[in-house]
Amino acid sequence: MNCPEALAWLYSTQQFGIKLGLENTRRLLATLGNPERGLRFLHVAGTNGKGSVCAMLDAVLRAAGYRTGLYTSPHLVDFRERIRVDGEWISEADTARLLTTVRDATRDWPHAPTYFEIVTAMAIRHFADAGCEFVVLETGMGGRLDSTNAVTPVVSVLTPIAMDHAQWLGDTLEKIAAEKAGILKPGVPAVSAPQEETVLRVLREHGPVTVIADSLADDAPLNLPGTHQRRNASLALAALAAADIAVPVAAMRKGLATVNWPGRFQSVGRFILDGAHNAHGSAQLAATWRETFGDERTVVIFGALRDKTYAEMLRALRPIATEFWFVPVASVRGETPENLAAMCPGPSRSFATLDEALAAAPAHALVTGSLFLVGEALERLTPREGA
Numbered sequence: 001m002n003c004p005e006a007l008a009w010l011y012s013t014q015q016f017g018i019k020l021g022l023e024n025t026r027r028l029l030a031t032l033g034n035p036e037r038g039l040r041f042l043h044v045a046g047t048n049g050k051g052s053v054c055a056m057l058d059a060v061l062r063a064a065g066y067r068t069g070l071y072t073s074p075h076l077v078d079f080r081e082r083i084r085v086d087g088e089w090i091s092e093a094d095t096a097r098l099l100t101t102v103r104d105a106t107r108d109w110p111h112a113p114t115y116f117e118i119v120t121a122m123a124i125r126h127f128a129d130a131g132c133e134f135v136v137l138e139t140g141m142g143g144r145l146d147s148t149n150a151v152t153p154v155v156s157v158l159t160p161i162a163m164d165h166a167q168w169l170g171d172t173l174e175k176i177a178a179e180k181a182g183i184l185k186p187g188v189p190a191v192s193a194p195q196e197e198t199v200l201r202v203l204r205e206h207g208p209v210t211v212i213a214d215s216l217a218d219d220a221p222l223n224l225p226g227t228h229q230r231r232n233a234s235l236a237l238a239a240l241a242a243a244d245i246a247v248p249v250a251a252m253r254k255g256l257a258t259v260n261w262p263g264r265f266q267s268v269g270r271f272i273l274d275g276a277h278n279a280h281g282s283a284q285l286a287a288t289w290r291e292t293f294g295d296e297r298t299v300v301i302f303g304a305l306r307d308k309t310y311a312e313m314l315r316a317l318r319p320i321a322t323e324f325w326f327v328p329v330a331s332v333r334g335e336t337p338e339n340l341a342a343m344c345p346g347p348s349r350s351f352a353t354l355d356e357a358l359a360a361a362p363a364h365a366l367v368t369g370s371l372f373l374v375g376e377a378l379e380r381l382t383p384r385e386g387a
Contacts, residue, residue, distance in 0.1 A: 003092035006099035007079055013115045024113045025147040028121035031105045035128030036151045039069075041135045042239060043151065045143040045183045046159025047176070048281045049193070049232045052224060052261050053159055056236040057136045060255030062086060064247045069127035069135035071120070071148070076263050076275075076375035083123045085130040090123075098122040116140050120147040134245070142169050144182020155243035156183045157235065158192040158209070161199045162280035163309065177202040184209070189242040193235050212238045221257035225265050226288035263374040265292075268381045270363045275371035277304070279312035285368060289320045299365045301357045303327045303373040306335040311343040313369065320366075324348040325357045329373050355380065 001009065029036055042057055044050050051072050058070040067086055075081040080089035102118050113121075120140075127135045137153070139146045161177050169179045177199040184190050184206045191210045192203060203209045215230040216222060222233055233256055240247050263275040265288050276285040289298075300321040304310040314324065324344050326337035337350035351357040354376055358367075367377045 001096050001100045001103070003096045006096040006103075009103055010079075010099055010115060010118060013112065013118060021145050022147070022150045024109075024111060024117045025120055025150040027109075028102065028106070028113055028117060029124065029150060032101070032121055032125045033128075035125045038128055039124065039132060039135050039151075041137050041151050041153035042155050042157065042243065043137050043139070043148065043153035043183050044157040044159065044239075045139040045146070045180045046157075046193070047162040047164050047180070047278065048276075048284065049159035049228065049235075050138050052229060052232045052264055053157060053236050053239075054136045054138045055261040056224075056233055056256060056259050057157075057239065058084075058087070059259035060236065060240065060247055060252050061134050061136070061245070063255035063258070064251035066133045067131060069123070069130065069132035071123045071127075071135065072138045073116070073119075073140055074371055074375075076371065077379045082119060083126055085127065085132060090126055094126060094129075098125060117147045120150075124151070139180075139183065142179040142182065144179050146183075149183055152185060153183075153188055154245075155239050156185065156188055156190040157239045158183075158190065158195075158203065159232065159235065160193045160280065161195055162278060164278040164280075173198055174202050178206075181206040191235060191238045191242050193231060210238065210242060216256070221253060223257055223259050224261060225292060226284065227291060228284045228288065229264075262378060263371060268378070270361065270365065271358070271377065271381065272298075272364060272366045273374045273377055273381075274366065274368045275374040276313070276368050277308060277370050279309050279316055282313040282316035282368070285366075286316055286320050289366070293364070296364070297322045299323050299325055299361055301325045301327060301354070301361060301365055301367045302340065302369040303329040303337075303354070304335050304340060304369040305329060305331060305333040305372070306339070307333060308335075308370075310335065310340060310369065314340075314343060315345050317368070318345045321346060325361070325365075326350045327354045327357050327373070328352075329370050330376055331370075331372050334370075334372070 061068045070084040083090040139148050169176045181203050216233040266273045274285050276282045326340040341348045
């Protein structure tokens with residue numbers, strides 16, 4: 001298969017849906033020669049901030065001279081964003097080769113592997129082939145039964161835990177925390193962002209966890225805006241210390257000063273793009289807007305998936321919105337603009353397409369509500385990178 005054919009096959013596996021469990025991932029890794037056994041992982045779970053913390057860990061490790069692998073999800077524009085070595089996306093040739101290997105090896109399996117199981121296993125094989133010294137591994141959704149939990153890391157990292165994916169992880173904060181805490185393993189150091197007391201209680205039932213008490217100093221350089229990102233940076237540095245990974249102070253400063261993570265309060269032309277997709281993330285987004293623009297309000301171009309708590313998200317964003325402009329999201333799970341408008345706490349308009357809203361938007365319009373939507377906006381507003 002070439003790369004387009006391989007990706008078409010991969011996307012066809014989405015018919016198998018989401019399957020929580022580690023059996024298929026472990027079998028896939030064994031089929032690929034157990035590449036995880038020669039790698040050192042930094043494993044990151046949580047509800048919000050996972051991708052940012054992973055990007056910071058990767059940037060600091062690279063600044064210190066280590067060869068790194070970075071595994072994140074979802075991608076914004078191109079599938080290959082998910083798998084990077086020293087900041088470079090996996091090549092089309094390696095994508096095709098690894099997916100062909102997995103397809104051929106699993107053709108007769110009675111329980112076909114899912115999309116995420118396949119991508120996780122191929123990423124780990126790629127990192128081993130590339131000779132990565134450290135791999136920063138972001139969980140997909142939960143923790144305990146997430147495909148990434150088939151590895152044993154040198155440190156486990158927990159970003160803020162809040163309500164999200166309730167249909168899969170549980171309908172209470174305690175149940176969700178228990179799933180996220182599933183990445184904690186005996187003998188592996190664990191660090192956590194500040195959490196609600198109910199979450200901390202659950203985490204500590206699973207083992208000792210060090211909770212960071214501070215944020216990155218205001219005078220320290222950081223290329224991602226927002227007070228929450230300074231807490232994320234402090235968590236990333238605490239994870240490196242807990243894993244006893246030698247990183248000079250100069251490398252820490254350089255990595256944080258240059259870290260790039262698209263779709264997180266990203267300024268692109270006339271727009272601000274932010275992938276906040278739950279109530280906790282939307283509240284952080286509103287706070288970052290206030291920190292950056294003061295009392296200025298804006299048009300919020302909003303699209304969301306129907307399984308999200310978008311009414312709560314809209315309430316969190318209402319103080320910074322002059323008006324909400326609702327658009328569809330290119331996903332089978334996307335909510336209609338009309339249904340979003342029915343839950344709106346303020347003035348609103350509905351658009352048939354994102355393109356129409358972008359064309360009509362004023363300066364400093366905010367695009368948010370879904371990483372899928374932010375990916376669509378990035379594809380339209382920025383030149384293609386990494387090809």
